Amino acid sequence: MxxxxxxxxxxxxxxxxxxxxxxxxxxxxxxxxxxxxxxxxxxxxxxxxxxxxxxxxxxxxxxxxxxxxxxxxxxxxxxxxxxxxxxxxxxxxxxxxxxxxxxxxxxxxxxxxxxxxxxxxxxxxxxxxxxxxxxxxxxxxxxxxxxxxxxxxxxxxxxxxxxxxxxxxxxxxxxxxxxxxxxxxxxxDRSARRADAAPVRAHRLPALPYLGLIGVAALFAFCSTILGSGLGVCVVDGLAAPAALVGPLLAVNTILSAVGQASAVRLTRRRSRVAVMVVAGIIFAVWGVCTAALGLAPAAIIVPGLILSVLVYSVAELLHGPRSLAYAADAAPPGQRSTYLSWFQYSFALANIAAPGVFAATFSVDPGLPWIITSVVALVACVGLVLVARVLPPAAARPGRAGPPSPGA
Missing domain, CATH: 1.20.1250.20 (MFS general substrate transporter like domains)
Structure with a gap:
């Protein structure tokens, strides 16, 4: 397993x-x-x-x-x-x-x-x-x-x-x-790898292609973050479902994330990282549409629909998370991996700032609107990833075939 x-x-x-x-x-x-x-x-x-x-x-x-x-x-x-x-x-x-x-x-x-x-x-x-x-x-x-x-x-x-x-x-x-x-x-921990060459001087900003990867990663992170930001409000105010559902739904996602990521990597090991992340983005888009559609569903469908929604979301997360981080690590130039990964943190930071505000502003217009916007963001992220991947090192997209470890990382 x-x-x-x-x-x-x-x-x-x-x-x-x-x-x-x-x-x-x-x-x-x-x-x-x-x-x-x-x-x-x-x-x-x-x-x-x-x-x-x-x-x-x-x-x-x-x-x-x-x-x-x-x-x-x-x-x-x-x-x-x-x-x-x-x-x-x-x-x-x-x-x-x-x-x-x-x-x-x-x-x-x-x-x-x-x-x-x-x-x-x-x-x-x-x-x-x-x-x-x-x-x-x-x-x-x-x-x-x-x-x-x-x-x-x-x-x-x-x-x-x-x-x-x-x-x-x-x-x-x-x-x-x-x-x-x-x-x-x-x-x-004495196992940390020591640099075998003089470290390369850190640049103030990563190269433009990597900044593009950070921007794309922020879009994917937005899709991942918005569930935690808006699920409670969606369940209680948007769908008039019992508030007690929120905890178990989040627990299902946490449990799947805790036990399923290694299996997800193993099952997709023959696919490129970019391809797996694009599939994850498409699943995020499907999840957004399905979640928005719950507002039109009969009351008897709400609870099973929410469970299905969280399961679909969890599959997207399982596919995207490890591949995204590994791709970010291998896409960095030799000698600059640690610097570039520090900047990569901004993708998560920006998503954590944007998701609550976007959800609050759009939910007040229509309860289904945040999820439709999430679907659009996911599809834009897929297109952006394909475009950015063309100007990043091709080997970074292939698990196990990236370049040699970067000294000083």
Whole structure:
């Protein structure tokens, strides 16, 4: 069932990613509640503070891209975990808005630095095995992170059974401990590949074709992100279905993501990465149309229709996720992979900013409109990917046939 990469030399890295995800799953759903109930920050101010700190942290990928060739992705990853631990530990004692804002900013910078360096660390790990391991590595680490987040979210739900402020304090402190444990595990990992040549100086911006890939990836990421942004509102307000459906529907997606990515890579191993991602985009487009059509369906069809919708969405995610990351890694020029992957983080950041706003603005016009727009975005992403692939290294599209590992990555 599981087509695993070569893991023996990288157990600390894999465990570190799992521990990080468990901690994030515990505190992530409760952070806003912590700020309002424990720190006693008004809801509007708390939400604005989180949004503002996340926005300021958008400069981090560009900065990481400049320093990662010299410092190494693993060292930046360790620093990112320490920053997140410090930020969350500070929240345990911060009780006024400026102090809370400072702590959340430190944590947000650490979070963005994590995502700006983790892809290059995973790509480095994949270089120690067979060439085709890169797709397997990204699939496997996605599975580990999704599983960890799901376990953490279950733990967060259990904590809420405890009355008072204690659940929120436990969630934040546990996540801080998880970040420290993750940093220590990464520090103990001696398997990181050392550069065998002088690192190439980081450019301020990736080359134009790679910027095109980042733009296309942002469109795909929008399709992936909008479900989490809008499913609850869609179920309750758009389809008048029970709110209790939202949790199980998201759980189905999480479980499939946790167990299915390695199998998806194995089943599509004879297809090029670009072809698999285009198929994923078409499935995203079909999913959007089907979800929009639920607004016209009889009441008896709503629940099975929602289940089918989430299943179709999950298939698209399973096909797209590992291939996209592996393609981004192999499309980077020699000696610049870590820098380019830091910039690639902007595709996710832009999608996370755009999806909630687009959903809110279009849902108020018509409940089916966000999903139709998602279908259009998916088809545009498919066309864009085909065009961008023509000016990127052809070998990057073929799993297991990319060029040699980039020194200094």
């Amino acid at each position: 599981f087509d695993l990469p070569e893991l023996r030399r990288h157990i600390p890295l894999v465990v570190a990613l799992g521990v990080d995800s468990i901690g994030t799953g515990i505190s992530g759903p409760l952070l806003l509640l912590f700020l309002t109930r424990v720190a006693d920050i008004p809801l509007q101010q708390a939400g604005l503070t989180l949004s503002a700190t996340f926005a300021v942290a958008l400069v981090v990928p560009a900065l990481v891209g400049q320093v990662v060739p010299g410092l190494g992705g693993r060292n930046i990853l360790i620093a990112a975990q320490v920053l997140q631990a410090v930020g969350l530990a500070g929240l345990l004692v911060a009780r006024d808005l400026p102090a809370v804002a400072a702590c959340t900013l430190v944590a947000a910078i650490g979070q963005r630095a994590f995502w700006s360096s983790v892809f290059s660390v995973i790509a480095d790990a994949s270089d120690s095995g067979p060439a085709e391991d890169k797709d397997r590595w990204f699939a496997f680490t996605n599975m580990v992170q999704n599983t960890g987040y799901a376990l953490g979210a279950l733990a967060a739900g259990a904590l809420l059974l405890i009355p008072g402020d204690l659940p929120y304090l436990l969630a934040i402190s546990t996540n801080a401990v998880c970040f420290v444990a993750s940093a220590l595990l990464l520090l103990s």
